[in-house]
Amino acid sequence: MAETSRRHPQTVCSLAIIRDRNEFATRSAIRSTAIFTVTRCPESVARFSIDHRAFDRTATRAEILAGIAERIPAGATLIAPASRTPQHLLRQAFANGGPLPPADLHLLQRERPDLVILPLQCANSVLDKIAATYRIKRAGPGSNILSRSRTAPNEAQCLWVAFLCSQSSRHEGASLSVAWQAWRAIERARPVGF
Numbered sequence: 001m002a003e004t005s006r007r008h009p010q011t012v013c014s015l016a017i018i019r020d021r022n023e024f025a026t027r028s029a030i031r032s033t034a035i036f037t038v039t040r041c042p043e044s045v046a047r048f049s050i051d052h053r054a055f056d057r058t059a060t061r062a063e064i065l066a067g068i069a070e071r072i073p074a075g076a077t078l079i080a081p082a083s084r085t086p087q088h089l090l091r092q093a094f095a096n097g098g099p100l101p102p103a104d105l106h107l108l109q110r111e112r113p114d115l116v117i118l119p120l121q122c123a124n125s126v127l128d129k130i131a132a133t134y135r136i137k138r139a140g141p142g143s144n145i146l147s148r149s150r151t152a153p154n155e156a157q158c159l160w161v162a163f164l165c166s167q168s169s170r171h172e173g174a175s176l177s178v179a180w181q182a183w184r185a186i187e188r189a190r191p192v193g194f
Helices: 061-071 087-096 104-111 124-134 145-150 152-167 170-189
Strands: 011-019 030-040 046-054 077-081 116-120
Touching: 011 145, 011 152, 030 061, 030 145, 030 152, 030 170, 046 061, 046 152, 046 170, 061 104, 077 104, 077 152, 104 116, 116 152, 124 152, 145 152, 152 170
Parallel strands: 011 077, 077 116
Antiparallel strands: 011 030, 030 046
């Protein structure tokens, strides 16, 4: 069977936003973000970087999303989990004939129309399998906000691996995966700065 010619975009940013409540809940606050960036390059297979930030409840959604928008390279493809709109909000919007409140990704798209934003529907079980295969620590069900915030970079990487498996050719996926695993080994070997 012939393989379709799928290519990994030049620059992909995988975004994990950790909130203390559902995105659409009243008083929901963003507590941590992680942007995992993969840039294909000719001198090596790819360059990898992670940008991990933590926030207290005083940081506003607008400030945090503006900061995310500033840190994403021009023309990148941004992947993030698709928002899950609670049923009661869907019913309320339908009954009132009004729009749903904007999701984080909608606000980022308004701020950065140059980005290709791909909301991914990815089951937790798939991310768990990826985490097990690559020995990536994920926060388990019912984890507190601190554990979820600490593992935000791992969440972003798991999401990218899911994207890689579904969007790249077998050859390109294998070479990017090997390069990423080498980068992870170097990152783990770095001394922790305090």
